[in-house]
Every structure is written in C-alpha cells, then in structure tokens.
Amino acid sequence: MNQIADRYRRRAEAFEQKIAAVRPGQWSEQSPCAAWTARDVVAHIVAMHAAMLRPVHRDLSPAPSVGDDPLAAFLAARVDVQAVLDSPELAETECDTPTGQMSVEQQIDEVLSDDLVLHGWDLARATGQDDAMDPGDVARLWSSALAIPADLMEKCRTPGAFGPGIEVYGPEVTVPDDAPLQDRLLGLLGLDPR
Structure with missing residues (x-):
C-alpha cells in the first residue's frame, strides 16, 4: 500500500476518534487557536479536505454540516480524500501550491495529513482529551x-x-x-x- 495513503488513513482515524469523544456541551469550548472553538477546529479540517479535492476537480460529497454533525461531516470528507489517495491517477495529478508544484498526494501529505496531527492536539486540548x-x-x-x-x-x-x-x-x-x-x-x- 501507499505510505502517504496509509499515513493519512492512520491520522484521520486518530482525528475521528477525538471527534467521537467530544461530549455535546464541549463543542463551544475554546481551542488553543485563539479564534477557534472545538467545532471550528473540525470545520477547518473539513474545509481543508475540500481544498485538497479542488486540483482533481472534485467537491466534498453531500453530508451533514459541521454545525449539525461534526463527526458525520468529517467522515464524509475523509472518504472523499481517501478515494483520491487510493486512485493512482488522481493521487499523481500535478497541482500548483504556495510552495510550488507537487502531486496531489504530496500536498495532502504535507498539508492535510500534518494538519490532522496538529489540529488533533487543538481538539484534544479544547475538550480535555489526551493530547499526546x-x-x-x-x-x-x-x-x-x-x-x-x-x-x-x-x-x-x-x-x-x-x-x-x-x-x-x-x-x-x-x-x-x-x-x-x-x-x-x-x-x-x-x-x-x-
């Protein structure tokens, strides 16, 4: 299997577990990012999934909003990005990024996959979970x-x-x-x- 796809899958699973552990009353808790609540952290991650799909001319599949159901919104976005990573043709598509041209899978790895780790810490901190x-x-x-x-x-x-x-x-x-x-x-x- 592809290391990038595997790394994304593992990190997305960890982020999903953090979302699932948030209690209903915690979504408005402040995160370490001054402008974001716990819900905003998930909204950012879902928006980044959408951004990673644009170079292959795809949009997020219809799903509940982060406002209505953060876990369902993330799960749907996760499936969409995983489908790109699992398709060699889509994953290897070249795209322009702020740091130069790279493959879509490389951009997902360097931007989105890393974001899952860092913002997983934000979400854990905001909601009293293990932040290691x-x-x-x-x-x-x-x-x-x-x-x-x-x-x-x-x-x-x-x-x-x-x-x-x-x-x-x-x-x-x-x-x-x-x-x-x-x-x-x-x-x-x-x-x-x-």
Whole structure:
C-alpha cells in the first residue's frame, strides 16, 4: 500500500476518534487557536479536505454540516480524500501550491495529513482529551518544520499572506531547549504547549 495513503488513513482515524469523544456541551469550548472553538477546529479540517479535492476537480460529497454533525461531516470528507489517495491517477495529478508544484498526494501529505496531527492536539486540548501526539508523527513534523526556509516561515507567520483570513502559524512560543519534542514543535509553530 501507499505510505502517504496509509499515513493519512492512520491520522484521520486518530482525528475521528477525538471527534467521537467530544461530549455535546464541549463543542463551544475554546481551542488553543485563539479564534477557534472545538467545532471550528473540525470545520477547518473539513474545509481543508475540500481544498485538497479542488486540483482533481472534485467537491466534498453531500453530508451533514459541521454545525449539525461534526463527526458525520468529517467522515464524509475523509472518504472523499481517501478515494483520491487510493486512485493512482488522481493521487499523481500535478497541482500548483504556495510552495510550488507537487502531486496531489504530496500536498495532502504535507498539508492535510500534518494538519490532522496538529489540529488533533487543538481538539484534544479544547475538550480535555489526551493530547499526546504519536512520537513518530512529532519527529516527522519537527523535521519538516526545521526544513522550512526562513523566508517561507516568515510568510507562514504573517496573517493573510496566503489569502484573506488565512493564518498558517503564529509567532514562535519560547519553550525550554530540554522540553519534550512535542512541546518544542508546538512552540515553533506558534502554539503554547502549556
């Protein structure tokens, strides 16, 4: 099987479990992202699934809205993206991205799949769940984050640089050099691990 598809499947499953564990009264809880509630975190992830389908001229399948049923909305979006990853023809389609041209599956891997890990932490924090990330995912994301050129990282920290209302990373949060790698990753990407 394809490593990218497998990684997405594993991370989507973990995110799905976090959604399923949210109690009804918790959807309005504040997430570590200042502008988002727990429900907003899921809405962002579903919107990112839709964005990953555009290069292959697809839309999300009809499904309940995140406002009505966050889990059902995510499950439907997940099926749509998995179908693209499972089709070599669609997965290998080249697309333009803010960081250059790449295959659709590579964009899904570097953007959406990574988002599932990071925003899984946000959702867990907002709703009192275990917020430990998979150590292998943390190491992979840490390596990827360190490889981002300084000028691109600066652009990622600039609100609106990739379009109105889009903020990729916040200002770096200082954490001790001997902090766990997960905390250092979160701090580097502008999230306060505390």
